[in-house]
Amino acid sequence: VNSTKPPSYAALPAYIAEAAGAQFMTRLYAAAERAQWVDERVAAAFADGPEFSGGQDVEPEDI
Amino acid sequence: VTAQLRALHDARAVATYSVAQRFLRARAPFQLGPIDAAACTAFTQSWVAHPQRWPSWDWHALSAKYYRHHYARLDLAVWSGPTLCGLVLGRFSRAETVLQLNFIEGAPGPHPLRGDVLNLGVTFGEILGEAYGAKVLRVTCPAPHVVAALAQKGYRDVAPSKISPYYHFCERQLP
Numbered sequence: 001v002n003s004t005k006p007p008s009y010a011a012l013p014a015y016i017a018e019a020a021g022a023q024f025m026t027r028l029y030a031a032a033e034r035a036q037w038v039d040e041r042v043a044a045a046f047a048d049g050p051e052f053s054g055g056q057d058v059e060p061e062d063i
Numbered sequence: 064v065t066a067q068l069r070a071l072h073d074a075r076a077v078a079t080y081s082v083a084q085r086f087l088r089a090r091a092p093f094q095l096g097p098i099d100a101a102a103c104t105a106f107t108q109s110w111v112a113h114p115q116r117w118p119s120w121d122w123h124a125l126s127a128k129y130y131r132h133h134y135a136r137l138d139l140a141v142w143s144g145p146t147l148c149g150l151v152l153g154r155f156s157r158a159e160t161v162l163q164l165n166f167i168e169g170a171p172g173p174h175p176l177r178g179d180v181l182n183l184g185v186t187f188g189e190i191l192g193e194a195y196g197a198k199v200l201r202v203t204c205p206a207p208h209v210v211a212a213l214a215q216k217g218y219r220d221v222a223p224s225k226i227s228p229y230y231h232f233c234e235r236q237l238p
Binding site (some may be wrong): 015019031032035036041042043047050052055057059061062063 | 070071074075077078079081082083085086087088114117118120125128149154155156157158160161162163164165166167168169170177178179180181182184185186189190193194195196198199201202203204205206207208209211212215216229230238
């Protein structure tokens, strides 16, 4: 439903891209590109139960 | 310095929401945004007293706590038009090597993105975590069907152990 047309940096307000930093924006687009294809089986598995997960505010441990 | 860090976080978050909503697919059009006053109002009006709501999480208190104490966080509100369909909260570890999703909840009752909220939340976490430079994404206290879905995405199921005795999580290395 949502467009998969490649976005351009110009689509974001300039001040946002500037504040976030070029390195961040590059990684962001690369990550979004990888995430655009969602496996149908994965989507079905996520939908096969109650729609919530978690419930404890656990402190993340560094690796 | 704290204000600058928050401003930078907000800019990064806005950039992430803008990018993610162009790429992710769902069964209905959606918009992504922060857990702001509009999301909290919709939560109070539509979710709190809903008879089909399972968790009793107070998203007002949770989001306020995360905003106050965790500038490196993931806070996501998933909308479809005027309908609040999902809320997600997570935070980064101290050295920002791990992004951990602690709360994901879809709207109670029928809504346009029924069945997509968990997938959207986790996928958005992968994008934000990678963009921030985190090495690992963790999803805490997952239900059995979430464990099965995450396993198909390559996540490792880590049961409570001597190393992490208090909680169960699934984790995956980020690129």
